[in-house]
Amino acid sequence: MPLEIRLDDVAVADTRALVTAHVSGMLENTPPESCHALDADALVDNGALLWSARVDGELAGIGALSPFGEDAGELKSMRVADGFLGQGIGRAILRHIMTEAQERGIRTLWLETGSGDDFLAARSLYASEGFVECPPFGSYRDDPLSTFMMREL
Template sequence: MTESLTIVRDDLTGAATRGLIAAHLAGMLANTPVESVHALDLTELQHPSVRVYSAWVGGEIAAVGAFKTFDTDRAELKSMRVADAFLGRGWGRAMLGHLEREARDAGIRSLWLETGSGPDFVAARRLYESAGFSYCPPFGDYSLDPLSVFMTRDLDPASESAGR
């Protein structure tokens, strides 16, 4: 990659970040019935248990991602989205690696996620699989849903996952 990506903690006040979050929610609702959409809205993303990050190439937003802590050592990945103009450049993997490092630094020992089970979510599932996530039963407040799959990954505190 010749482009340089900068990832920062985001307070969700910027129009670009809000726009990408809105596009993420719209995409989820376009592909999934509302009762099976588990994406967080802006208000939920601003909860103190959630850390949101945005990735930038120059002055353009390339991706967003977040994690929500359950307790002192577990967190759920939320709102992973790459802007359409930046798809296929590795920025989703870069954001995932960043979220893993930030979670590990915060004392998180395992990450969990819910994503779609349909064809529109194949790329996301492949990314998570290649990063060491494995399929698991529903966790937290989730229940079985044919439109959802659940994954988890232990974070080894002694290693970095940036090279995955």
């Protein structure tokens, strides 16, 4: 399975559709007041960089990095397309973003994800890549439906 991960643009139709599906999926499992997923336009407005992973040209997943302070970044919009689940795409995107972040001078990565059972796979992936739970950061507030994690690079 040749996997290509590259910077992408939310104006690309399939990429935008997967960002939209990501936000919709988050809202299915999380009430709006506890959902921190950004839509495509908000990712752009936040200055996020968005990567897509493609297998033989087909969109397999996305992940974004939003600036957070001078030498930190926040992972956003990590999503694997349904047809590619369980194939290591999420891990590949995460590792790619960590490498890119480090090359860009980012020393700490932060993230917020859900705390419920529907988010167990995501939390397990992050923990297996060295992320540890931490208190809320930035403008986030303590929320029983959120898990906050960070990792030094």
